Every structure is written in C-alpha cells, then in structure tokens.
C-alpha cells in the first residue's frame with residue numbers, strides 16, 4: 112500500500128471562537144460563523160434495536176401542571192436532593208431532549224412524572240442523523256418508530272408509549288414562543304403559560320434556506336432538517352430522474368450518495384475547491400470524490416449558485432451557476448448548513464459569531480433574570496467551553512455532543528452528578544450502505560482539527576489521517592475501522608502523544624501508522 116498523504120502546506124491557526132458545524136453555507140449568510148469545522152459523531156448509530164422496557168415495574172402518576180415555584184436554588188448540587196419536587200420543562204423535542212429524558216428517569220424514575228417535553232415536530236424525539244442515511248434508501252428504509260432516541264446510543268427505543276409509561280408528558284406540535292425567566296414561565300403557541308423550576312432548552316438548529324429571490328422557496332427545492340422534510344425528499348426522489356445537490360458538506364454528500372445509488376446522476380455544486388472543506392484537506396477529499404465519481408456523481412468545485420430556475424409551472428427545473436452554466440434537474444436538494452437561532456431574549460450570548468446560548472461547563476445558562484441553575488441549554492444550541500481545546504467557546508452541531516450534553520445535564524438535574532463537561536469531539540458519516548453495495552463508506556474523526564494533516568492509505572482498502580500539532584497527534588480520522596480501533600482513537604488524541612512525523616509519513620499502511628500513533 113502506498114503512502115498517499117502529505118502535510119497540508121499551511122497549518123491552520125488556533126481559533127479563538129468556533130462554531131462546530133456540519134456543513135458550510137454555499138450561499139453567503141451573515142447568520143453563520145465561518146470558523147473551522149470540528150465534527151463529532153456517535154459511535155453507535157444502531158437502528159432498529161429490539162424494544163426492551165427496563166423500567167417495566169415503574170408507573171408513576173401523570174404529571175400535574177408544572178408548578179410556578181420561584182425560589183432560586185442551585186439545580187446541580189448533588190447534595191440538593193430536596194429540590195427534587197421541582198418541575199422540569201424541556202423545550203425542543205429532538206435528539207438531545209430524548210437523551211435528557213432517558214438520563215432523568217434512569218437516574219431517578221420519579222422525575223418522569225415531573226417532566227414535560229414541548230416539541231415543535233409531530234413525532235417523539237428521534238435520531239436525526241438517520242434522515243440522510245438509510246432513510247433515503249429505496250429498499251427497506253428505516254422509518255419512525257424505528258429510530259426514536261435512544262437507539263443510536265445503544266439505548267431503548269423511546270416511543271410515545273415509553274414516555275407515557277415513564278410518566279413524562281410529551282406535548283408535540285407545540286412551539287414555545289416566549290420565556291419569562293423572572294416568573295419562571297414559558298408560553299406556548301397555544302397561548303398556554305407553563306411554570307417551571309428547571310428549564311432545559313434543546314431547540315437545536317434550523318436549516319439555512321436560500322432566499323426566495325434566487326428560487327430558494329420554489330416547489331421542488333428540498334432541505335432536510337426534520338422527519339417531514341425527509342419524507343418529502345424521499346417522495347421526490349422516487350419520482351425524479353436527475354438531481355442537483357447544492358452543498359458539498361455532510362448533508363450534501365449523504366444525499367448525493369443516495370441519489371447516485373438511485374441512478375439520479377447527481378451534480379454537486381460547492382463554493383469550496385473540494386468536498387468536506389471544513390474537515391478535510393484536498394488530499395483526503397480526492398479519495399472520496401473519486402469514489403463518488405465512479406458511481407455517477409459530478410462535482411462542480413469552486414462554483415457559486417446564481418439561481419434556482421423554474422419551469423412554466425413555477426417548479427424547480429435546475430440551477431444556474433454564476434459562471435452562466437445551467438444544470439437541468441427535476442430534483443434540487445440544498446444542504447448549505449444550519450443556524451442556531453436563540454428562541455428567547457434574556458439569556459447571555461457568547462462573544463463573537465459562535466451563536467447560540469452561552470453556558471458554563473455544566474450547561475447552565477445565565478441572564479439578568481435567570482436564577483443560577485434554573486436554565487440549561489444542551490445540544491446544538493449550547494455554546495460551551497471545550498476543555499480539550501483550552502476552554503475555547505464552541506457550539507457543536509453533532510449528535511454525539513447532543514447525546515453527551517443531555518446525559519450530563521440529566522444527571523446533574525437528578526442530583527447524580529456534579530461533573531464538568533469534558534468532551535472529545537467525534538464526527539462521522541456513513542454512505543453507500545444500501546443493500547448490495549460494492550463498498551460502504553464509513554469514517555470517523557476524533558479530536559481537534561489543528562496543525563498539519565498526514566494521510567496514509569486510500570479507500571482500497573482503507574485510509575487514515577492524522578492531525579499533528581506541535582509534534583503531537585491531536586486528531587485522527589479513520590475509514591471503515593474495526594470498532595476496537597475506533598474506540599482507541601479518542602484515548603490517543605486525548606493523550607496528545609508525541610509523534611515521529613517523518614516515521615508517520617513513511618508508514619506504508621494504515622496498520623503501521625496506527626501502531627505508531629495509538
């Protein structure tokens with residue numbers, strides 16, 4: 112096996128504030144930070160695990176309307192067990208909300224009956240990453256209730272019945288429109304005012320939509336953020352003959368892989384010179400681009416979208432690039448990133464362009480009227496200090512962080528933990544996993560994106576890349592690694608082991624390179 116990789120010419124500087132986003136916007140937007148992309152991911156993205164109710168004996172009484180008790184008290188202190196009578200209101204019924212509830216009832220089953228989850232979607236919390244993976248397959252795609260949380264993290268499948276059995280009230284199709292931190296109440300789209308003692312904000316991100324003026328809202332233009340978007344996209348894919356994908360990041364590449372598999376000959380348009388520009392260098396990217404190309408995908412690199420074109424019926428019929436080139440397509444999918452709008456005023460924000468809600472190392476939010484420990488923010492919306500990166504304030508739009516932050520906060524609220532968050536960024540993607548695939552692609556990244564990148568190997572059979580900062584290995588990416596190998600990566604990057612860079616470059620195989628670094 113040949114040595115494939117070389118160091119990137121210019122090591123990236125250490126940033127001072129970071130949004131750890133999955134996808135870079137292709138279309139300019141001021142709502143998004145442009146810092147480098149850390150990615151993190153879930154080790155277990157297991158769908159359809161058997162339902163097993165571990166809490167069969169527990170049946171608490173239904174929750175009465177949450178109280179409006181006002182006495183400020185620290186919610187995290189392990190010694191503060193007396194505060195268990197408080198009501199917990201969770202805003203946002205997504206990935207993090209599901210893991211939070213799981214942690215709460217695991218730590219203390221009586222908390223279920225004191226917990227209310229208010230979510231804007233019409234389905235119980237689910238593993239959102241599924242939407243652009245097997246969900247888009249033509250054959251046997253997973254559908255809800257198959258991938259409700261917490262199956263991706265190796266836990267139970269929390270169907271609406273699960274919440275009921277655990278006494279948790281799940282209010283779906285409901286948006287929280289306002290919060291009054293002084294009186295500790297939130298107001299819903301139904302006009303209801305609900306009191307809380309502990310409020311957990313898990314409102315996630317919203318997808319970036321292209322402006323109407325350039326065709327971003329035409330029928331036939333698809334964005335993927337929620338289950339309804341995913342279902343609409345599948346319906347359109349089933350009828351389509353040719354696809355254009357705008358954006359060469361995670362969502363763009365996952366959708367493009369499904370389009371390619373379905374024979375829709377996707378053309379991927381991106382402003383960057385190569386795919387996954389926020390994580391990979393050109394050297395890593397070329398391996399994946401070649402694989403996509405052999406499966407019928409065309410890339411338009413360093414290309415900017417001018418407009419989405421409409422046919423006589425006002426439906427999207429393709430796109431025009433700024434170069435003047437026109438690409439015809441009956442399916443247009445846009446994956447140009449996400450924003451994390453803060454749903455309420457009155458909460459402290461991080462400095463700079465990180466966005467989201469500023470929290471401390473235990474995800475506690477603050478604000479003029481916020482009693483200490485009464486409001487938490489978790490998942491994509493939380494701007495938190497990343498200990499591993501010298502407490503740099505970051506947001507992470509990745510599922511493992513959603514799960515881990517939710518689990519920690521659930522334990523803190525339950526009085527089972529007083530730990531600070533000490534997270535190792537972990538990102539992943541999986542494509543071409545359809546039945547009969549010639550080769551599935553499945554990579555993971557652990558650690559920090561700092562310094563030069565050394566790539567070893569290729570996709571025949573596998574490759575690895577190492578981020579070397581000041582002679583130490585701080586980040587590792589591995590393609591199709593065995594689970595025990597993948598599990599060892601996090602420890603390796605946390606150890607920041609010194610690496611003989613010349614010896615690493617000279618490694619003839621991924622096995623040799625990992626033996627040197629792990």
Ligand SMILES: Cc1cc2nc3c(=O)[nH]c(=O)nc-3n(C[C@H](O)[C@H](O)[C@H](O)COP(=O)(O)OP(=O)(O)OC[C@H]3O[C@@H](n4cnc5c(N)ncnc54)[C@H](O)[C@@H]3O)c2cc1C
Pocket residue numbers: 133151152153202203204205206207208229230231232238239240241242243285286287288313314315316335336337361362454489490491492507508509510511513537538539540541
């Ligand atoms: C298509 C797709 C694929 C992805 N793939 C991966 C992947 O492969 N790997 C990875 O690491 N990450 C992936 N992610 C990112 C991952 O899904 C998120 O990091 C994770 O879902 C964040 O969890 P969350 O609970 O913070 O937000 P979400 O899961 O987005 O949940 C937020 C919920 O809050 C609701 N909400 C918002 N505002 C309100 C309000 N005011 N009132 C009530 N409800 C509200 C929203 O409707 C939503 O249901 C993917 C994301 C998408 C969209």
